Amino acid sequence: MEHVRAETVHHHEPKSFWTKYIFSQDHKIIGIQYLITAFAMGFIGMVLSWLMRLQLGWSGKQFPWLGKLLPQAVEGGVLKPEFYIALVTIHGTIMVFFLLTAGLIGGFANFLVPLQIGARDMAFPFLNMLSYWVFLLSCVVLIASFLVPGGPAGAGWTMYPPLSSVEETLPGSGIGTTIWLISMALFIVSTTMGSLNYITTILNLRTKGMTMGRLPLTVWAFLVTSILGLFSFPPLFAAAVMLLLDRHLGTSFFTPYMIVADKPIPHEGGLPLLWQHLFWFLGHPEVYIVILPAMGIVSEVISTHARKPIFGYRIMVLSICAIGFLSFIVWGHHMFVSGMNPWLGTAFMATTLIIAVPSAIKTFNWLATLWGANIRFTTAMLFAIGFVSTFVTGGLTGLFLGNPPIDIQLHDTYFVVAHFHMVMGTSALFALYAAVYHWFPKMFGRMMNEKLGKLHFWLTFIGAYAVFFPMHYLGFMGVPRRYYAFDQYQFFPQGAVSDINIFISVATFIVGFAQLLFVINFVWSAFKGQRADRNPWKANTLEWQAPSPPPHGNWGEELPVVYRWPYDYSVPGAPEDYIPQNVPSVPVKVGSDGDDKGEAKGNDESR
Amino acid sequence: MRGRLTGRIEGLLLGLALVALVVIAVVTVGGRFWWLPPLASQHGKEIDTLFTVTLIVTGIVFVLVQSLLAFLIFKFAGSEKRRAIHFTENRTLELVWTIVPAVILTMLIFFGGRLWSRIQLSEPPEDAFEVEVWGEQFRWTFRYPGKDGKFGRTDLKLVSVENPLGIDKNDPASKDDIFFFAGEENLHIPVNKPVVVYLRSKDVIHSFYVPHFRVKQDAVPGMVTRTWFIPTKKGEFEFACAELCGLGHYMMRGVIVVEEEEKVNQWLSEQLTVGDVLP
Numbered sequence: 001m002e003h004v005r006a007e008t009v010h011h012h013e014p015k016s017f018w019t020k021y022i023f024s025q026d027h028k029i030i031g032i033q034y035l036i037t038a039f040a041m042g043f044i045g046m047v048l049s050w051l052m053r054l055q056l057g058w059s060g061k062q063f064p065w066l067g068k069l070l071p072q073a074v075e076g077g078v079l080k081p082e083f084y085i086a087l088v089t090i091h092g093t094i095m096v097f098f099l100l101t102a103g104l105i106g107g108f109a110n111f112l113v114p115l116q117i118g119a120r121d122m123a124f125p126f127l128n129m130l131s132y133w134v135f136l137l138s139c140v141v142l143i144a145s146f147l148v149p150g151g152p153a154g155a156g157w158t159m160y161p162p163l164s165s166v167e168e169t170l171p172g173s174g175i176g177t178t179i180w181l182i183s184m185a186l187f188i189v190s191t192t193m194g195s196l197n198y199i200t201t202i203l204n205l206r207t208k209g210m211t212m213g214r215l216p217l218t219v220w221a222f223l224v225t226s227i228l229g230l231f232s233f234p235p236l237f238a239a240a241v242m243l244l245l246d247r248h249l250g251t252s253f254f255t256p257y258m259i260v261a262d263k264p265i266p267h268e269g270g271l272p273l274l275w276q277h278l279f280w281f282l283g284h285p286e287v288y289i290v291i292l293p294a295m296g297i298v299s300e301v302i303s304t305h306a307r308k309p310i311f312g313y314r315i316m317v318l319s320i321c322a323i324g325f326l327s328f329i330v331w332g333h334h335m336f337v338s339g340m341n342p343w344l345g346t347a348f349m350a351t352t353l354i355i356a357v358p359s360a361i362k363t364f365n366w367l368a369t370l371w372g373a374n375i376r377f378t379t380a381m382l383f384a385i386g387f388v389s390t391f392v393t394g395g396l397t398g399l400f401l402g403n404p405p406i407d408i409q410l411h412d413t414y415f416v417v418a419h420f421h422m423v424m425g426t427s428a429l430f431a432l433y434a435a436v437y438h439w440f441p442k443m444f445g446r447m448m449n450e451k452l453g454k455l456h457f458w459l460t461f462i463g464a465y466a467v468f469f470p471m472h473y474l475g476f477m478g479v480p481r482r483y484y485a486f487d488q489y490q491f492f493p494q495g496a497v498s499d500i501n502i503f504i505s506v507a508t509f510i511v512g513f514a515q516l517l518f519v520i521n522f523v524w525s526a527f528k529g530q531r532a533d534r535n536p537w538k539a540n541t542l543e544w545q546a547p548s549p550p551p552h553g554n555w556g557e558e559l560p561v562v563y564r565w566p567y568d569y570s571v572p573g574a575p576e577d578y579i580p581q582n583v584p585s586v587p588v589k590v591g592s593d594g595d596d597k598g599e600a601k602g603n604d605e606s607r
Numbered sequence: 608m609r610g611r612l613t614g615r616i617e618g619l620l621l622g623l624a625l626v627a628l629v630v631i632a633v634v635t636v637g638g639r640f641w642w643l644p645p646l647a648s649q650h651g652k653e654i655d656t657l658f659t660v661t662l663i664v665t666g667i668v669f670v671l672v673q674s675l676l677a678f679l680i681f682k683f684a685g686s687e688k689r690r691a692i693h694f695t696e697n698r699t700l701e702l703v704w705t706i707v708p709a710v711i712l713t714m715l716i717f718f719g720g721r722l723w724s725r726i727q728l729s730e731p732p733e734d735a736f737e738v739e740v741w742g743e744q745f746r747w748t749f750r751y752p753g754k755d756g757k758f759g760r761t762d763l764k765l766v767s768v769e770n771p772l773g774i775d776k777n778d779p780a781s782k783d784d785i786f787f788f789a790g791e792e793n794l795h796i797p798v799n800k801p802v803v804v805y806l807r808s809k810d811v812i813h814s815f816y817v818p819h820f821r822v823k824q825d826a827v828p829g830m831v832t833r834t835w836f837i838p839t840k841k842g843e844f845e846f847a848c849a850e851l852c853g854l855g856h857y858m859m860r861g862v863i864v865v866e867e868e869e870k871v872n873q874w875l876s877e878q879l880t881v882g883d884v885l886p
Binding site: 081082085088155156160162163166169170171256257258259260261262264265269270271272273306307308309311312313314315337338339342343345346349350353354356357360361363364365367368370371372373374375376377382385388389392393396397399400403404405406408409411412413454461462465469472473474476477478480482483484485486488489490491492493496500567569570571572577 | 664
């Protein structure tokens with residue numbers, strides 16, 4: 001067998017603070033940069049949701065303290081409607097793209113991919129650095145829209161024209177929307193650079209023995225996610241450019257002739273539905289771009305802390321691929337009542353409900369993984385279990401919305417808000433937390449505080465259900481979403497709706513403050529946490545065989561060699577309940593490290 | 608030993624939390640404390656049936672899966688003494704949980720598709736009552752075709768203070784059309800008769816949402832969309848805008864008056880026509 005040579009480290013180890021931590025080309029640092037930026041954005045998104053909940057819980061009530069804090073947005077202590085829909089818009093944009101997408105993929109694909117496949121870094125480290133800095137720029141641009149006249153974009157995160165294309169229709173559709181579109185375009189540039197990098201790295205830089213069939217499910221998920229991102233984000237980029245042209249150069253891609261407040265708007269023949277098709281062509285794969293890495297992370301965390309091989313590895317990989325493929329042909333289920341041809345509705349219903357099959361398979365496989373397990377209730381494991389629970393709850397309500405006759409009634413009501421916050425908000429966030437608690441020791445070489453972590457889990461788990469479950473009831477009663485107040489209608493019971501809204505708002509504040517526990521734990525543990533050894537969870541994947549934190553280039557002189565799949569937990573007869581991927585199946589004599597192990601390809605090697 | 612005990616307790620607590628979730632969900636949803644608005648249309652009955660069927664199917668899955676999750680984490684809480692079993696694949700099990708969801712979903716697709724084609728793909732009867740509903744920030748307005756049953760041509764470029772819908776008064780079909788200024792009137796439609804609503808918008812996208820009728824259809828500028836239904840109850844029903852349309856979105860309320868056909872015709876005959884208003 002060929003000798004695995006020590007590769008020359010392909011860029012010199014940086015020495016200064018600036019090249020090491022700021023303009024870093026090291027995938028681990030970039031991953032941490034992405035993660036911290038994503039959490040900072042998520043924190044802003046959460047504060048925006050607090051302001052929304054203030055309005056929804058106690059609409060009409062005055063908050064003089066808030067008026068003093070935000071004199072322009074909260075005049076005389078009352079949130080202005082334009083500020084409310086700006087909150088709706090920016091909260092959605094931040095949470096979907098800047099927290100979940102950037103956190104799960106920018107953060108963890110960067111940190112984990114090279115480590116888990118046994119590479120020294122990404123295929124294109126400079127591109128990787130560029131991807132982060134463009135992402136950071138898109139964050140800054142988005143937040144800057146709070147400072148412009150008219151305020152941030154307010155047409156919802158879906159940015160449907162003509163509301164978003166004609167300034168006269170909405171105060172936020174002025175410069176705020178231009179900024180939103182620029183920020184989105186930058187974000188897409190950053191994602192595209194990232195996706196290319198992850199795909200190339202996974203396909204080309206796997207270490208010896210790391211066949212595709214031995215990849216951890218996280219890496220499979222990152223691979224399929226990157227392919228989704230690479231194909232679905234560019235249409236939105238094109239759409240964003242077209243919308244900018246409509247807004248500033250007088251084209252009419254999306255904007256027809258209209259009369260706004262008795263004033264003619266000089267556009268001709270534009271198609272508002274065209275935007276919806278282009279937007280959802282990204283928008284739907286996007287939810288899988290978020291949920292697939294979450295699924296990969298949860299598979300890894302559950303398997304490790306249950307001390308059991310993931311059940312049905314092959315079918316798990318197939319499900320990831322099936323979800324990835326199907327996610328491209330379900331976008332029309334957002335448009336059942338949009339005026340789209342109803343025949344298309346029938347087709348999209350079929351694909352939408354079919355995508356529930358691979359999701360169900362994955363769920364049952366996680367449950368089967370727990371069967372006969374030896375579960376360690378670490379904080380990471382708790383959040384992974386929380387993911388399964390919230391994913392099931394939110395996934396099931398998708399069967400209502402994916403069925404167009406039912407969607408007629410529930411579309412654009414709070415039922416939809418409940419559904420996607422459960423299935424892609426809460427569950428994806430739980431996966432992100434599971435990932436942080438699980439890989440923190442590898443990132444910082446220190447453990448997070450488990451007591452604080454568990455308190456964080458319990459408050460978040462109960463709190464998330466308290467916030468989002470009652471929204472189903474609002475949806476049953478027909479309460480529409482994106483409403484500034486509910487006092488104009490009698491078709492739903494005013495009292496009950498108001499009570500439920502107050503309950504949700506109170507829960508939001510509690511669960512929001514619980515997130516501070518996480519921030520404290522994260523910062524404190526990064527500096528003062530108990531030192532972590534290489535493999536505190538006794539896990540099999542390669543990253544746990546590197547030092548904590550891994551040095552620049554990850555592996556020292558020799559790259560690791562892989563002899564087995566990543567899920568050899570509790571193998572009967574083995575001395576320990578785990579066998580790392582780089583352990584050959586036939587014991588080798590002491591001193592031969594990684595060489596002459598060609599003969600080790602024994603039969604009992606599971607994969 | 609202490610580690611083992613805390614593991615047990617944590618498994619028990621999380622299991623109990625999931626059981627509590629199941630109980631609360633079943634009681635609050637099953638008790639119908641907060642429910643769909645009372646039904647007032649014919650096709651709505653079938654939508655409600657499909658809703659109930661889906662609720663029962665998903666409800667059973669919800670209860671079973673969450674309870675199973677609760678059981679597993681309680682039962683298999685960690686212990687230093689024991690090792691987990693090594694169990695990587697089982698073809699039969701995997702086939703079962705591929706085929707069973709696939710069959711259930713195929714049935715839902717079948718029922719949903721059949722109902723969807725009855726609601727959306729079928730043509731309304733020839734003698735259906737027709738009306739145009741127009742949305743504009745943040746009010747609704749209406750146009751009736753008049754005695755000839757035909758809507759005259761419109762063009763937004765003809766919009767003026769007197770002619771808010773841009774009706775072409777030179778089109779012979781326009782003469783007997785009846786239109787209203789935004790917010791001036793309620794929508795009058797007959798009970799127990801097919802009603803076709805053509806939806807149009809003067810500015811941004813709005814959505815015609817009648818909760819009691821199980822009706823929702825977007826009004827998109829630059830195109831005409833259509834929905835039809837049969838109201839089964841007399842009375843006044845609210846309708847709302849369901850597509851974010853700007854600052855006043857939350858108060859873009861309209862009222863539908865459902866009454867006997869004769870009464871609607873009587874009311875229509877009392878209204879001025881395009882011929883009267885735009886000479």
